[in-house]
Amino acid sequence: MKSTDSFIDTFNDCVDLFMRRSMRSFFQYTKGIGLSMPQIGALFHLNRGSTSGISNIGDDLGVTTAAASQMLDRLVQQELILRSEDPDDRRVKNIILTDKGRKILEDILHVRQAWLEDLSTALSAGEKEQIIAALKILIAKADQIDPR
Amino acid sequence: MKSTDSFIDTFNDCVDLFMRRSMRSFFQYTKGIGLSMPQIGALFHLNRGSTSGISNIGDDLGVTTAAASQMLDRLVQQELILRSEDPDDRRVKNIILTDKGRKILEDILHVRQAWLEDLSTALSAGEKEQIIAALKILIAKADQIDPR
């Protein structure tokens, strides 16, 4: 399963590790509170501060606007979001997180980070600096080859 | 949204980056070939070489054995897996990947890596070494606090 590129191999090891340790509890938690993958995708979209129109969310999730509209209905029913009319263009509905929605999103992110926090306390200050420096190179380069 | 821990912040930035760049094409691809999240989960379970009984897979995915059995049906219909009787205990069915299944799994992993390969070629040898060294520290430490 190893390639000839040890950068790729190491990065993949890191992804596998992250998936197993951090994503597992993430999925368990979201399942526990009854949120589906698309719904989480929508919440994350909002959290990123991306444009909040229905069709934007649909595009982002790769589904039709109709599908997005229906899925958001369920989030409205759960009182995690609100539809509000855009004053500039009354055709568009801006989706905004309710306090409850913001709280749940925070919890979700926090659960995903529990493992990361353990890791952070286990690392020495020097190790952390080294890792931060390396990851920043990686982020900068990624931005460079495909900016957004 | 920033914490007081710049290690955690940088790591999260990196995760976000990876999710947006790499997982996006991953989801598009799996959607294109008609595989759902649970099905992919099952394939990944098998790929890890974990125990291949139906209930093991169900446990791993956090669903009932009945649900796992039905979901695997669909993978059998798509000829990605085979059920085979365990010779040691004829009650258990071992799930094995077909050639087609193995091929698709390889493709899935490869798609996830396309972005990573671009990144690898964009980085200098020195940068890569630095990142590899840092990630290895991270992996080693993670293994240390929660071995498996």
Next chain:
DNA sequence: GTTGTTAGTTAACTTTGCTTATATATAAAT
């Protein structure tokens, strides 16, 4: 060999997510 346990299947049902097609309201264009 009966009795109980375990692994998996099957059936009936519910919920979700998706699609297409149709409808409505607003905005933009001419």
Next chain:
DNA sequence: ATTTATATATAAGCAAAGTTAACTAACAAC
């Protein structure tokens, strides 16, 4: 003012995933 385009909603219908409950077959124990 009328036409056209855009943003969303709604309806009908399908497939997938999940549940519980009832069932079969194989193993284990005594």
